[in-house]
Amino acid sequence: MNNQARVKTILLLAANPRDTSKLQLDVEVREIDEGLQRAKKRKQFKLEQKWAVRSRDFYRAILDTQPQIVHFSGHGAAEDGIVLENEMKQMVYVQADALASMFKLFARKGVECVVLNACYSEVQAEAISQYVKYVIGMNKAVGDEAAIAFAVAFYDALGAGLDIEDAYELGKSQMMAFMEHQTPVLKKNELTDVSTTFETDVIPPNPYQGLSAFGEEDAAFFFGRETFVNELLQTIRKQPLVGVIGPSGSGKSSVVFAGLIPQLRSEGNWLISSFRPGNQPFYQLACALVRLLEPELSETGLLREAAGLAGDMQQGRITLQQVAYSIKERNGGKRLLLVADQFEELYTLCQKEEQEGFADAMLAAISQENLTLVFTLRADFYSYVLSYRPFRDALQQFTPQLLSSMKREELEDAIALPAQKLEVQLEAQLTQRILDDVGQEPGNLPLLEFALTRLWEKQENRVLTHQAYDEIGGVKKAIANHAEEVYQQLNESQQKQAERIFVQLVRPGEGTEDTRRIATRAEVGEDNWGLVSYLAGYQARLVVTGGDLTPLPPFPSREGGIESPSPRRGGVGGEVSFAQDTVEVVHEALIREWETLRKWINANREFRTWQERLKVGLREWKNNNHDSGALLRGVPLTVAEDWLHKRTEEMTQEERDFIQVSVRQRKRRQQFLVFGLSGVFAVISGLGGFSWLQWRQAQQIQIGQSEALANYSTELWNQDKKFDAFIEALRSAKPLRSKDNPPLQVVATLLNAVYNVKERNRLQGHSSGVSSVAFSPDGKTLASGSDDNTIKLWDVATGKISQTLTRHSSGVSSVAFSPDGKTLASGSDDNTIKLWDVATGKHSQTLTGHSSGVWSVAFSP
Structure with missing residues (x-):
């Protein structure tokens, strides 16, 4: 017991928030650790390492480890304080009085020395020294390499048995090479006792999470779900696939990240990584895997490797099980756990083909027992998972864990x-x-x-x-009162901006509740992004911003210059920015409880429901390489034009372009039709004005190709190939574009084609408008889709209906034949695609997954 009492815990807290210049904190921590490992007095010290980016991470680490020495490495800014992040991942300063209040408590729990290895931290050191015997701070900006030299020498000295004052002097001596040996300052206070009373005007850091989920770093303050977490832990040991399914707000993410994962990590034989599917599930999965494959990669390297791996997995060149096997081989056979959080994003943000492909990749991997997959899913999306048979079968084999409300x-x-x-x-x-x-x-x-x-x-x-x-x-x-308070503090212009922002953050429900959605900067409006940043800030906390990281040149420092290659521990520059900024409401509870938002949603429901459908059509058009067949037409185009006129400012440039290209395509079709009919009627009306003499003169010239085509047209007519005859007749009229007059044989053939074919191929039978038609590859069958919810198949030769297909519950927007002509696909406003056997007219399959009407269908070649 006495030997144990003499062991001192050193807690290394490192913080390098995202908007601050990059420091070599990993080097500092590693060299301190290596120095203590070879020290003579190694057994007298226990080293704990924590990344304390947030204020709550800072104090929680001290509470958990009960250290005697606390070492902070990071940025500082004089009176502003040390630099950390808030819960919204924005840079904040923790000032001297807040640190002093914390260490007044921590001193009672055994903290006797604090080292603040950050620029301008003498201010904080002075405040803390009221309660802690030894505190070291920096009286000016300190270079990264000099700071590392001081820290390594300080702990080498402690490991050799020197006291804190001697260790401080040795550390200073190692900074002489950098001309910074006067920078560290030791504050010493001969304390005999620390008061057990507290400052009543200083509020301790908040242990609650607000609208955010508890994370792994919050495990020490996560209470109430112990029973469920223990059951989940037992299930993980028996099943390779574990779904955590429950209603929105039931705490699914918290039980996994703050409950399950900390316990698994404590076992020491698990490799764990997590991701959210987003709208690029393979890429997000690849990021999670690359972090395990190559943990030392820079952010730029991670992006590059993840993009390549995602493409390989999506194309089937590399399988998930192969990657999982490689990860396990590199880590001595440890068990691999992947957590897919908010799995419903796969169904709200991805197309059906990608949903099924991603599910197949995951299911194939767990079947090989190379990994364990945990996914969290909102209960109202459970039917989406079950609708895909392989996934349904897997969940029947591996029972999901159902999470409901907490007991009192x-x-x-x-x-x-x-x-x-x-x-x-x-x-x-x-x-x-x-x-x-x-x-x-x-x-x-x-x-x-x-x-x-x-x-x-x-x-x-x-x-x-x-x-x-x-x-x-x-x-x-x-939450509603807080949101309304924030809203009422905005001026009139900002309130209008707020409505514009929030209606884009809600996906109107169609048979389900309204749900939150991730919107891009373009969708909420570039001019509104300043307000978005405020709403995401520490005081508002109504939205969460994010995006894909892309390397950019260093940010300007606070003084206006560019950060140097060897950054100072007081800079607030950065190395990364967002390629595509995104924003979402902080939690769906806001959608349910904030009355002002509910009014906005209801007032804009018709527009937003239509806009979500437009986004589906736009994605289809882009996925089909901007094929004109996927453009808007008919009634959908008319509706889109109307909304474009009314709400153009609330559409992205891509959405506006999609509508405008559709309009131009319609004009081209109309012009082509008018030109074709004008030519035919010009031919017919001009025939009566020919005199016998004119005909005789023309006959001498108009022989050759036109007569040959006319003869061929007549031959086709006699073979009952009237549609082909009509085409050849039109070809024979080409010479009419010249000043010469046509041969009588050409005129007669053309007249016969125009009058007879037109009458014999007028197809009537639908009770409502026809939205789409398609010919079979052999040209013998015509399919037509109508707003009367039916599809009719016509015999082209006779113009008669051969079959009527009636399984859709809403208008049929698109039809297409397979290349072999044996299968017909139909898309409908009932959000489904149906496949039909052309020979029998029987319905063979229904494809579901769209959240709004299907405007275009097509087969691959």
Whole structure:
């Protein structure tokens, strides 16, 4: 016991937020670790390493490890504080008073030395030194290499048995080569006792998550789901496929990331990576795999390798099981776990072909037992998964874990235990009051967390009060009240912008609830992005922004210059930016509870429902290499023109272009038709004006090709090939474009073709408008799709209906024959594609997955 008591824990906290210049923190941590490993007094020290990007990561790591020495590596900015991130991944400063308040508590728990290896951190060191005996800070900007030299020498000295003051002097000496040996400052305070009272005006960091899911780093404050997590843990050990399925807001992501994964990592024999499918599921999967394959890759290298791997997997050149096998081989046979979070994105953002291809890739891999797949799925998308037979069969074999509302005692733990861990109390009966308001609705969990987050900010003397709870509007109204408060603080112009933004972040439900969607910067409007940034900020927290990382030149520093190749630990430059910015509402609870947003959705429902259908048509057009057959036509085009006129500012440039190209295509078709008919009628009307003499003169000239074509046309006519005869007759009229007069034989043939063929091929039988027609490859059968919900097959030779196909429940928008003519495909406004056997007219298959009408169908060659 005495030997154990002498062991000191050193906690290395490293932070390099995304919008700050890149530091060599991994080098610093590694060299400190290596130095301690070979030190004479190694057994006297225990080294813990944590990436503490957020404020809550900072204090949670100290609470979890109970260190005697805390070492922070990162950026600092004098009075502004050390640089971390908030929950929205935006850069924030933690000021001296907040750090001092934390370390007043931590000193009671054994912290005796703090090293702030960041620029201008002397201000924070001075504040902390009131409560901690030894604190080291930097009195100016410090270079990255000099900072590393100081840290390595400091811990080498401790490992050799020197005390903190001697270690400090050795560290300074190693900075002389960089002319920075006067930069570190040691604050020493001869403390005999630390007061057990707290500053009542300083609020400790918030342990609740608001509308965000608990992450792996939040595990120490995740309470209430222990039973479910234990069951999930047992299932993971028995099944290669585990679905965590539950309603929106039931905590699916939290139980996986804050509950399951920390326990698996503690076992030491798991490799774990996670991804969200998004609209590029193979690419997102590839990113997760490359992180395991090559963990040392730079962000640029990750992007490049992931793009190549995604293409190979999608084309079948490399399989997921092959990649999984390679990962396991490189890691001594450890078990591989992939987590596909928010799996419903596969069905809301991807086409059916990609959905099935991705599912096939995942199912093939788990069948080889090379990996374990966990996916979280919203319950209202369960039918989408079951509609694909291979996936349905897999879920029948590997039972999913169903997550519902938390029991009352579980909710009580989620409320009380995080506060208790930070020594904050709830007033008598407040917990019970909150529980009564939460009820048993599964979607209320994020609202509870958000209410607790707001309540925490209003605590008095480390007590959460009934009065504060009344002020925030309770559980159900907290998020709505907060959103309305943010909205009312906007000026009139910004409020209009807010409506424009939020209606694009909601996908109108068609038979389901309205759901959130990820919108691009273009979709919400470039001019509105400044407001988006504010709404995503720490004070608003109503939306979440993101995007695909792409390397860019360094950002300007705060002083206006460009960061140097060896960055300083006070810079706020960066190395990455977003190629395509995106935004989404912070949680679907906002859609349900905020009345103003509900009004916006209902007022814009017709437009947004149509716009989502337009996006489907646009994707089909792009996927078909801008084939004119996939353009809008008929009634859909007329409707699109109307919306373009009314709401053009709310469409992306791609959407506007799609409609305008469709309009131009329609004009070309009309012009072609008018030109063709004009030519025919000109021929017919001109015939009566020919005199016998003119005919005799023309006859001497008009022989050859025209007469040959006319003879061929007559021959076809006699063979009952009247449609072919009509075509050849029109070809024989080509000389009429010249000044010469046509031969009588050509005129007679043309007249016969125009009058007779026209009458014998007029097809009538539909009870409503015809939206699409297609000829079979042999030209003998014509298929027509109509708004009367039917498809009719016609015998071209007789013009008679041979079959009527009647399985669609809405208008038929498109028909197409397979290259061999044996199968007919039809697309309908009932959101389905049906396949038919042409010979029998029987329906053979229904393809589902579209969320709106199908405007175009086509077979591959």
